[in-house]
Amino acid sequence: MSLTDADRPNSYIGRSVPRPNARRLLQGRGRFVDDLVLPRMLHAAFLRSQHAHARILSIDTTSARALPGVVAIYDGDDMAAHVTPWQGVLTHLSGMRSPPQPVMARGVTHWQGEPVVMVVAESRAVAEDALALIEVDYQPLDAVCDMEAALAPKAALIHPDLGSNLCWERRIDEGDVDGAFAAPGAIVVERQFTFGRHTGVTLEPRACIGDYDPAEDRLTMHYSGQAPHMMQSVIARHLGLPEARVRIVAQDVGGSYGIKIHTYGDEIATLAAARLLRRPVKFVADRLESFQSDIHARDHRITARAAIDSTGRLLAVDVDDTTGIGPYSVYPRSSGIEGNQVINLIGAPYRLENYRARLRVVFQNKVPMCQYRAVGHPIAMAVMEGLMDDLAEASGRDPADLRQMNLRADDSYPANSPQGLRFADLSHEQCLPKLLTNMDYRRLRAEQAALRDQGIHRGIGLVTMVEVTNPSPMFYGVGGAPIAAQDGASARLDASGAVHVSNSVTEQGQGTETVLAQIAAQVMGVDIADVHVTTGDTATTPYGGGTWASRGAGIGGEAMLQAAKALREQVLQVAAAILQTESDALDIRDGHVVDTASGQGRISLRDLAQMVYYRGNELPEGLKPELIATRHFKVSDYPFVFTNGAMAAHVEVDTETGLVRLLDFWVVEDVGTILNEKLVDEQIRGGVVQGIGGALFEECIYSDDGQLQNATMADYLVPMAAEMPDIHIDHVCTPTRTSELGAKGAGEAGTAGAPGAVMNAINDALRPFGTRLSQMPMTPERILKALGHV
Amino acid sequence: MSDTLSITLTVNGERISTQVPPRLPLIDLLRETLGLTGTHLGCAQGVCGACTVRVDGETARSCLMLAAQADGCQIDTVEGLTDSGALAALQDAFHRHNAVQCGYCTPGILLAAAELLDQAENPPTRDEIRDHISGNYCRCTGYQSVVDAIAEVAGSRAARPKPETAP
Numbered sequence: 001m002s003l004t005d006a007d008r009p010n011s012y013i014g015r016s017v018p019r020p021n022a023r024r025l026l027q028g029r030g031r032f033v034d035d036l037v038l039p040r041m042l043h044a045a046f047l048r049s050q051h052a053h054a055r056i057l058s059i060d061t062t063s064a065r066a067l068p069g070v071v072a073i074y075d076g077d078d079m080a081a082h083v084t085p086w087q088g089v090l091t092h093l094s095g096m097r098s099p100p101q102p103v104m105a106r107g108v109t110h111w112q113g114e115p116v117v118m119v120v121a122e123s124r125a126v127a128e129d130a131l132a133l134i135e136v137d138y139q140p141l142d143a144v145c146d147m148e149a150a151l152a153p154k155a156a157l158i159h160p161d162l163g164s165n166l167c168w169e170r171r172i173d174e175g176d177v178d179g180a181f182a183a184p185g186a187i188v189v190e191r192q193f194t195f196g197r198h199t200g201v202t203l204e205p206r207a208c209i210g211d212y213d214p215a216e217d218r219l220t221m222h223y224s225g226q227a228p229h230m231m232q233s234v235i236a237r238h239l240g241l242p243e244a245r246v247r248i249v250a251q252d253v254g255g256s257y258g259i260k261i262h263t264y265g266d267e268i269a270t271l272a273a274a275r276l277l278r279r280p281v282k283f284v285a286d287r288l289e290s291f292q293s294d295i296h297a298r299d300h301r302i303t304a305r306a307a308i309d310s311t312g313r314l315l316a317v318d319v320d321d322t323t324g325i326g327p328y329s330v331y332p333r334s335s336g337i338e339g340n341q342v343i344n345l346i347g348a349p350y351r352l353e354n355y356r357a358r359l360r361v362v363f364q365n366k367v368p369m370c371q372y373r374a375v376g377h378p379i380a381m382a383v384m385e386g387l388m389d390d391l392a393e394a395s396g397r398d399p400a401d402l403r404q405m406n407l408r409a410d411d412s413y414p415a416n417s418p419q420g421l422r423f424a425d426l427s428h429e430q431c432l433p434k435l436l437t438n439m440d441y442r443r444l445r446a447e448q449a450a451l452r453d454q455g456i457h458r459g460i461g462l463v464t465m466v467e468v469t470n471p472s473p474m475f476y477g478v479g480g481a482p483i484a485a486q487d488g489a490s491a492r493l494d495a496s497g498a499v500h501v502s503n504s505v506t507e508q509g510q511g512t513e514t515v516l517a518q519i520a521a522q523v524m525g526v527d528i529a530d531v532h533v534t535t536g537d538t539a540t541t542p543y544g545g546g547t548w549a550s551r552g553a554g555i556g557g558e559a560m561l562q563a564a565k566a567l568r569e570q571v572l573q574v575a576a577a578i579l580q581t582e583s584d585a586l587d588i589r590d591g592h593v594v595d596t597a598s599g600q601g602r603i604s605l606r607d608l609a610q611m612v613y614y615r616g617n618e619l620p621e622g623l624k625p626e627l628i629a630t631r632h633f634k635v636s637d638y639p640f641v642f643t644n645g646a647m648a649a650h651v652e653v654d655t656e657t658g659l660v661r662l663l664d665f666w667v668v669e670d671v672g673t674i675l676n677e678k679l680v681d682e683q684i685r686g687g688v689v690q691g692i693g694g695a696l697f698e699e700c701i702y703s704d705d706g707q708l709q710n711a712t713m714a715d716y717l718v719p720m721a722a723e724m725p726d727i728h729i730d731h732v733c734t735p736t737r738t739s740e741l742g743a744k745g746a747g748e749a750g751t752a753g754a755p756g757a758v759m760n761a762i763n764d765a766l767r768p769f770g771t772r773l774s775q776m777p778m779t780p781e782r783i784l785k786a787l788g789h790v
Numbered sequence: 791m792s793d794t795l796s797i798t799l800t801v802n803g804e805r806i807s808t809q810v811p812p813r814l815p816l817i818d819l820l821r822e823t824l825g826l827t828g829t830h831l832g833c834a835q836g837v838c839g840a841c842t843v844r845v846d847g848e849t850a851r852s853c854l855m856l857a858a859q860a861d862g863c864q865i866d867t868v869e870g871l872t873d874s875g876a877l878a879a880l881q882d883a884f885h886r887h888n889a890v891q892c893g894y895c896t897p898g899i900l901l902a903a904a905e906l907l908d909q910a911e912n913p914p915t916r917d918e919i920r921d922h923i924s925g926n927y928c929r930c931t932g933y934q935s936v937v938d939a940i941a942e943v944a945g946s947r948a949a950r951p952k953p954e955t956a957p
Contacts, residue, residue: 018885025893026881028828028868032894035827125813203832203840203894203929254830254894255929287833509891509930682888682935689932713837713927720924721933722917750932 009590010525012518016678017528019514021507031251033207033224038280041209042071044270045127045283047117047134048292049109052143052365052706053158056107056136059117063133069126072277073134074118074269076104082272084238086263088329090479093336096168096361098329099159103238103265103272108141110158110327111367112706113292115266120273120281143365143706147301147324150362158327158363167329168336168361172343174418175354180316181307189390190305194775195379197299197324198698200372201718204254205285206294208267210274220247221271225260226506227546232538233482234263234332239272250536253508257373257690259294260508261548263331266293291711296700297372298776299324300342300379306387312397314406316354317347319383323361326368332481335369336361341376341468344419346384349428349464349644350406355418365706373690375549377467377752385463385756386774389763398445399760400436403464407432423466426644427670427732432464435646435668438730444650452768458663461649461761463753469550469745470641470738472634486634487551488542489559491520491567493627495613497591497606499524501563502534504544505556510747511679512552516560518675519741523564524571525588526605542630550745553675554641558739559633566629574625575608633739641736643744645669647688649757653765655787658780660696660762662725669749670732673742680746681729687750688727693719695755699777797861801826802870810857817841819857820867828868828897832927839926842898843867849905868897877904879946883939891930899926903940913944 024030061073085100104115117134121127142156149155150165158165181188209222219241223231228248236243253260270283285293300323307315321342325335343357388406392399407428408415414424435441441460448458476483489503501520507513513533521528534540544559545551572583575593579586579602587596592604611618612625619625635641650664667684674680697717701709710716727750735742755776762783763772771786784790794809801824810819815834820826820843829852832840836854843852844866871877877900883889890896906914906922914922919940920933928936 019888019890022885022888022890022893023881025890025896026884026900027872028826028897030828030830030893032827032830034831035821037822037825125811201929202892203838203927204830204892205832253892255892257929287835509893511888511891678888682891682931685932685934686891686930687932690929712835713833714835718927718929719932720927721920721937722924724920724933726916726934726937727932 008522010521010527012522012528013675016676017514017518019511020517021513025252032204032254033209033222034284036209036222038209038211041280041282042120042122042277043124043127043282044118044120044273045124045131046115046266046289047131047136048289049105049112049114049116051109051138051140052112052145053141054109054138055141056105056109056116057139058137060135061117064119064130067126067130067133069122070119070130071122072120072273074273075116076102076106079103079269079272080106082239082276083268086238086331088331088334090334090336090476090481092479093168093334093340096329096334096336097162098167099161101328101331103268111365112708113367115269118269118273120277145364145366145702145704145706147322147362147364150364151360158365165363166360167325167363170340170343170359172355172357172419175316177316177318177354177356180354181305183309183315185310186307186315187391187395188305188307189387189394190303191386191390191774193302193304193383193386195298195300196776197296197369197700198694199291199294199296199700200257200259201716202255202257202259205287205290206260206264206267207284208270209280209282210271211280212275212278214278218245218247219271219275220249223248223250224253225250226256226508226548227261227483228506228536228538229504229543230332230483230546235268235271238268239275248538250506256508258371258375258548262295262333262370264293287713288711291700291716292367292708295330295370295372296367297338297369298379298694299369302379302383304383304387306391308391308395312395312402312405314350314352317352317387319343319346319357321357321359324364324366324369325361326366327363328368330368330370332483333371333476337371338376342379344421345377345380345466348417348421348466349408351408352418366702373687374748374751377748378691378694378755381463381465381753382756382759385760389760399462400432400441403462404432407464422638423642424638425734425736426466426642427734428464428644430732431644431646431668431670434730434732435648435666438668438728439648439666456652457655457765458650458652459761459763459765461757461759461764463647463757463760465645465647465753467550467643467745467749467752468640469643470554470635471549471551472636472639474639475549484543484545486632487544487556487559488630488632489556489563490542490628490630491563493567493571493605493609495609497604497609499526499531501531501560502541503556503560504541504546505552506536506547508547510552510683511676512547512556514679515553515557515675519557519560520564523561523568526591530591542632550747554739554743554745555633555635557675557743558741559631561741562631562633563629566631567627570626570629571605571608574612574623575603577620577623578603578608578611635738638738641738641744643669643671643749645749645753647753647757649761651758651761651765653762653783658783660778660783662692662723665725665727667727667750668730668732669746670734671746672733672735672744674731674733675743683746684729684750685727687748688754689719689724691751691754692724692758694776695758696777795858797858799860799862800864802866812856812858814857815853816855816857816860817852820852826867826869830894830897832894839898839902840895842901842926844901849901868900879943880904880939883943887935887939889931889935889939895926895928899923899928899936902926906940907944907947910944913948916941
């Protein structure tokens with residue numbers, strides 16, 4: 001009897017296996033960076049610029065140095081002797097400019113919150129006491145905050161050597177855009193969108209410990225982050241250490257979402273101080289520091305036009321995006337990727353031939369902006385889906401119908417977009433109808449009409465979307481960044497018959513280690529409890545990119561599959577030699593090598609391993625067994641593996657208070673092969689809620705002179721449990737052709753689609769009032785303003 | 791030392807006498823002095839709920855309370871409530887429902903959930919659960935699985951025969 005994969009005793013792929021490593025977290029046994037205490041460890045605190053833009057005239061640390069418990073104080077000039085500056089530009093983003101960025105401010109501060117002086121002391125409390133004793137004399141300079149004002153001819157220059165505040169500009173012009181807009185009978189809509197700044201608000205702030213051993217010239221960084229090998233390279237480059245003498249260890253990470261994947265001066269200075277002082281130094285950002293120094297995201301102003309012909313066919317889209325990125329392009333990923341993705345992804349779900357875009361990436365004196373969960377997608381989807389709703393209204397069509405008639409056909413792949421993106425294995429034509437069925441769209445429309453008569457204003461917002469996942473080297477590596485697009489996995493059998501695997505993708509709670517264990521257990525034919533997973537340590541895992549851009553399961557998982565298959569083949573070869581049979585007549589089930597045909601047990605993995613490791617003399621002559629295998633995987637032939645999906649929000653707007661109640665939310669998403677549906681669904685739900693946060697609540701509010709006004713958790717609002725709806729998730733499964741596993745990414749879809757769905761739903765609710773919102777977050781105040789009530 | 795205060799408190803059933811600086815927050819005593827790192831600091835302003843502990847049986851923000859104020863108090867943290875089994879049903883349900891991702895907020899949410907279940911005479915509705923845990927921020931899960939897990943435990947408790955009330 002032959003078993004299908006799903007019948008096998010150790011069938012785990014596709015099953016909702018609970019996360020083995022979650023038990024620790026539930027018992028308060030997490031291993032977060034701040035939980036770690038090393039012998040003779042010191043603590044760092046930073047004095048940060050109180051001005052958005054100022055010249056540093058003098059720094060007086062005399063009193064601070066005299067404070068008992070203070071061990072060292074460094075300013076930007078001191079640190080510059082030990083850390084080389086970095087430059088956040090990518091060569092494939094042609095023409096991008098950003099000046100060298102020092103580890104801490106030197107001479108001029110460029111944003112409120114930029115580190116100016118570092119104190120290292122016996123405790124964080126003493127270090128903070130010392131900060132209060134430091135006197136810095138600043139000469140305030142004109143702060144350039146508004147991104148459009150920054151481009152004005154006489155604007156003050158943030159980096160005078162560059163001659164303007166423009167970091168990067170890109171234009172796309174494909175097809176005949178002007179001709180399409182001018183076509184007879186074309187229905188044209190135009191709208192201006194504003195997307196505010198928000199940030200990740202990881203509940204665990206950024207944290208690191210530098211631990212330098214001068215005897216071996218080795219630096220260990222205990223890291224709360226997503227990309228250990230990238231950090232290893234960054235630190236080696238800028239601290240002047242051989243890369244192999246830098247070890248990065250990431251254990252539990254208390255939320256990341258793209259925040260903890262960038263180069264932060266305070267963290268690099270902490271490592272430099274540890275090396276200088278030859279003692280471990282810990283830095284943990286407090287919440288104020290998090291708001292003032294974690295990267296911010298979004299911050300776009302967009303004018304967009306679109307046209308359909310009289311039959312509803314999409315003719316053309318024209319977009320002008322200006323985005324503010326703070327004073328430096330962030331290293332090493334650059335701050336150009338978000339805007340680049342905005343103009344690359346607009347219109348992606350639809351058959352579109354004529355497309356024009358201009359992107360301007362602008363320096364300003366605010367916290368640096370860079371990649372955060374769903375990079376660019378929420379903007380691109382909200383703009384295009386907002387235009388689709390406008391086109392539906394202008395042409396008297398139902399918004400679902402207009403989308404449906406313009407979607408790319410499921411049998412049209414591979415297909416290219418006018419931006420040059422290459423799509424494959426997408427299922428728009430299945431996802432949208434499934435969504436409409438699941439939400440009972442027609443009934444909701446009827447209910448909406450009936451309730452309007454009673455003065456209850458409900459709205460339905462739709463989004464069809466794509467998501468960039470599983471990136472190839474065309475994302476960063478091609479531009480010169482030390483960021484691997486491939487990941488590696490190893491698998492080995494120990495003497496007890498247990499399987500140990502390691503992988504260069506990392507875990508921040510997504511369930512990475514669980515899906516790796518599922519894959520290895522199924523391939524190796526063992527109970528999942530007998531698979532032990534290591535991630536997050538450059539000393540013990542194969543080289544690879546880490547976890548970002550929804551790549552962990554798709555790329556790390558495929559590497560795991562191939563490594564486990566190689567180990568399985570090794571085991572079967574050894575077993576065949578011992579049992580004097582052919583390896584293809586053998587299988588592994590429940591930790592035993594069995595005859596494939598009869599299922600009869602022949603030798604346990606434990607006995608096999610012990611014969612190999614302890615009693616090699618019993619092995620057949622000439623057999624040189626290996627019970628360890630490593631495989632790497634990168635996506636080839638396609639720059640990215642796109643996923644697709646459709647989402648809908650159902651909201652009720654209180655037109656007296658401006659409050660929005662989220663009644664329901666639906667998602668149909670195609671993530672390819674589903675390794676663990678529970679984990680996928682929870683990634684999507686968490687993503688949706690972060691997207692809702694950006695749509696309704698979250699905004700870094702600045703004064704005109706660049707002061708962040710709401711840098712506390714009491715003032716910066718994030719979604720709370722009572723405000724969130726239940727989120728209904730369904731799937732279409734179209735495996736990617738780029739791997740055997742077939743898994744695409746899932747981590748960012750929710751954040752990519754939710755803001756547009758919520759914006760469309762609110763505007764749908766407000767339609768009887770002849771008003772609409774085009775600015776996120778859509779706060780009660782903005783809704784009341786749109787209604788003319790305030 | 792004259793700039794410290796003598797306090798005696800009970801932490802997870804263990805009586806502890808120690809000297810603390812007047813400004814030391816309770817969470818620092820728990821995490822740094824006692825090594826109870828299951829309680830987490832998220833905002834230090836009492837907003838996010840990651841630092842939730844029990845003080846004399848009621849949930850409190852250990853970032854807003856000074857260690858000196860805990861003199862004479864009985865403090866319970868996720869470690870002690872795990873060892874006693876008080877959180878076992880919730881922990882099991884959270885595990886099965888994947889109501890934990892990064893795990894940083896989780897100990898605080900477990901304590902808030904346990905408080906709700908201990909106080910409620912009838913099983914709380916999903917809305918009541920959502921209300922009750924709204925002082926605990928979670929950035930990963932979107933809350934739904936957390937609500938599912940708490941609701942399941944509430945339901946199974948309600949299905950259990952109630953203990954006889956002592957006269």
